[in-house]
Amino acid sequence: MATSTVEDYLKQIFLMETAEGAGPLVPMGQLAQILGVVPGTATSMIKTLAEAGLVKYEPRTGVCLSPKGRKLALHVLRRHRMVELFLVKVLGMDWSEIHDEAERLEHAISDRVMERIDELLGRPTLDPHGDPIPDAEGKMGRRELVPLVSAEGKGWVEVARVKDQTEVFLRFVDRNGLKPGRRLQVVAVDAVAGVVTVEPEDGSPLSLGLETAGRIEVEQRTVGVVDEG
Amino acid sequence: MATSTVEDYLKQIFLMETAEGAGPLVPMGQLAQILGVVPGTATSMIKTLAEAGLVKYEPRTGVCLSPKGRKLALHVLRRHRMVELFLVKVLGMDWSEIHDEAERLEHAISDRVMERIDELLGRPTLDPHGDPIPDAEGKMGRRELVPLVSAEGKGWVEVARVKDQTEVFLRFVDRNGLKPGRRLQVVAVDAVAGVVTVEPEDGSPLSLGLETAGRIEVEQRTVGVVDEG
DNA sequence: ATTTCCTTTTTGGCAAATCAAAATCAGGGA
């Protein structure tokens, strides 16, 4: 069995590989930084993983997952996201406090328990942040999402995904009615000022920096216009 | 934070300390055997725990928990038993398959999650095997239970506790209607033959060896006689 | 009092995962 450290490495490589704007190989320094270890540690760990056939390692360039490693990574990711949804749906926790919990539980949950949770939740495909939950075989549904700025003037659109798991940000998003499932209009995008103005359905209009707006994605198609009294 | 190894040591010492027929100190060999390590490993680990003030160590005699160690042990035990109940009640798992699951999960569950589970389950005081669940402060209710043999000829009594977590045994107990909460009559105890004959309310009469019967405890007082058609 | 046997402790070593700091490499600019 893979140790929880190994699971963390694989999961993180997967996330970095599939992040937008990522090259074909994940550089050591970046990986080390995200995992909170010094670069040397990452290098030696990656060499071990390479020997185990879980990653392909290109010295002085970076790593990528092997098919075997990807499968394991998806397995971990499935547990992580399923646990997050479980904590919110079944235990009623706030979505801002679930990430760290899931980070620990993802290594302790058996396939048997996962199956029960999956069933209890009705075979869900999305976690509370709008990220896809891989199925037991590692397959994830793909959605066509666009960043907030691309929805300027398109009328009412639905928030689909929030790509930032920090507590403060998630609380901010919640307070302002920007959670996945909520509707909003992108009123204006001022590229020069770097400000995006949105009008959430339930919540007062507000301005976001371009960076911040980039962490929120919406469904591409426009949703039915709501009658504004 | 205590590592999960430390938690296991403390929990096990607690269980052995409070087991019936136990002396004031738990001998190294026994501890090592139950934890699945060689004696030398236990000795060195215990010395570490003693330095941390979690146990009192009497060389060549044994260990016992310090107040600090007992508190931690009860904390772990609470998580273990609560998780077991959770797996049965919420996820609908069979009580014969929950022990090992709980063994891993007990180290990964935060106080916050525990509180949610506790609430969801309605502040339970007993786990699926009839063992008491310590509360958040480490206090457990005490019950007056007696072994099966002491209930000979007392009419209908209620099974209260099963002291064996092995899968086969738990499945046997379930199949024969001997789970906690079920009623039965102890028809006869033959000390010479070493056989206890019981008649479960739902299940056919059966004989148990003395050893086996000792793993089942019942409420001391007799329960209302059920009308046998 | 001695021996024997069983338990416990000690000693020396190993594997996983980490850090600190020195060494190495690779690419861009002078």
Place this chain on the structure above:
DNA sequence: TCCCTGATTTTGATTTGCCAAAAAGGAAAT
């Protein structure tokens, strides 16, 4: 071309748990 800089890799050490096997204790039996 040569050097500088920043990223990467090596090297040597540390910590935590573990095992194997030798050494030491203690209690009961001779």
